[in-house]
Amino acid sequence: MMKRLAFVILAAALAWSGYWLWGKQSLMAGYQRWFAERRDDGWEAGYAEMKVRGFPNRHDTTWTDLRILDPESGLGWEAPFFQLFLLSYNRHHAIAAWPRHQVIVTPDGPLHVTSEQMQASLVTEGEDHALTRGTLVADVLNITGTDGATTALAQLRLAGTRVDAASYDVALTAEGLALPRGLNQATGGALPQTFSEARIAAQLRFDAPWTLTSAEARPQPTRIAVREAALEWGPMALRLTGDLEIDGEGHATGDVHVQAQNWQEMLAVARASGQVADVLADGVEATLTLMAGLSGGRRSLDLTLRLEEGAIWLGPVPVGEAPRFLLR
Numbered sequence: 001m002m003k004r005l006a007f008v009i010l011a012a013a014l015a016w017s018g019y020w021l022w023g024k025q026s027l028m029a030g031y032q033r034w035f036a037e038r039r040d041d042g043w044e045a046g047y048a049e050m051k052v053r054g055f056p057n058r059h060d061t062t063w064t065d066l067r068i069l070d071p072e073s074g075l076g077w078e079a080p081f082f083q084l085f086l087l088s089y090n091r092h093h094a095i096a097a098w099p100r101h102q103v104i105v106t107p108d109g110p111l112h113v114t115s116e117q118m119q120a121s122l123v124t125e126g127e128d129h130a131l132t133r134g135t136l137v138a139d140v141l142n143i144t145g146t147d148g149a150t151t152a153l154a155q156l157r158l159a160g161t162r163v164d165a166a167s168y169d170v171a172l173t174a175e176g177l178a179l180p181r182g183l184n185q186a187t188g189g190a191l192p193q194t195f196s197e198a199r200i201a202a203q204l205r206f207d208a209p210w211t212l213t214s215a216e217a218r219p220q221p222t223r224i225a226v227r228e229a230a231l232e233w234g235p236m237a238l239r240l241t242g243d244l245e246i247d248g249e250g251h252a253t254g255d256v257h258v259q260a261q262n263w264q265e266m267l268a269v270a271r272a273s274g275q276v277a278d279v280l281a282d283g284v285e286a287t288l289t290l291m292a293g294l295s296g297g298r299r300s301l302d303l304t305l306r307l308e309e310g311a312i313w314l315g316p317v318p319v320g321e322a323p324r325f326l327l328r
Helices: 002-040 181-186 263-273 278-294
Strands: 044-046 049-053 058-070 075-087 090-097 101-106 109-114 117-125 130-144 150-164 167-175 197-206 221-233 236-246 252-261 300-308 311-314 317-321
Antiparallel strands (some): 044 058, 058 075, 075 090, 075 101, 109 130, 117 130, 130 150, 311 317
């Protein structure tokens, strides 16, 4: 009886070992194929080494010295390593881990990203691994642009849940958000170093579901419904809600409701940052002063903006060019 039991245990161990090795080889082949296909598409896509460990219950893949660049969009990513952890018996739940330092390549130059820890959890379903829910958490995150200015966060948390075929509830929270130091110095240092509140809750609809291969052909937004976007920085507070329909060219049509407290200080910060010309700021200030008076107070705004025909409208008056919502 004991010999038979030992034989069964040994056979099961050998079978599981074979299954794990088969899973390792199939994963590595799939990853290698993805990188090769990207290179065939004209991308820069490579790494120094790829290893799969984690026997017996996981397939933990580590890549070193990664570089991925899409020349068409000018977007890319560089990292000394990246890790993806999968259960051997469940390929639909993945944990991803990033290094302390990485570089995001943009058409305007590289962004250097550092963090104490950055991890994501992704749950998918189906043969195409369509995303059903996911979270990303980054602690002590710093993003430095080409001008040397750094935006810092104590924690960034992003959560998404699919609600139907291609729509997702998304929540973004940034704790301890601090804008570049030069901006605060330009305002005389009168404002707090960090925002007291920075969060967004929205539902996004796309023209296709997000899958693990969406980097190849990114789904484009067709609707953005902002339940609430809130920013509070010292005496200033801004809240937005809105519902926008997006056409195939990225043009939005819909209304955005804006509530702003101490909007004059916001405009002063924009002036001090150098991002808004004085002539434009003067015109905006005159218009907003009139609108604030109509809504019952000089220091607060409560108004609705209309996005249509590529422009932002305040009543019958165009006040600026509307952004285009295209994912490159």
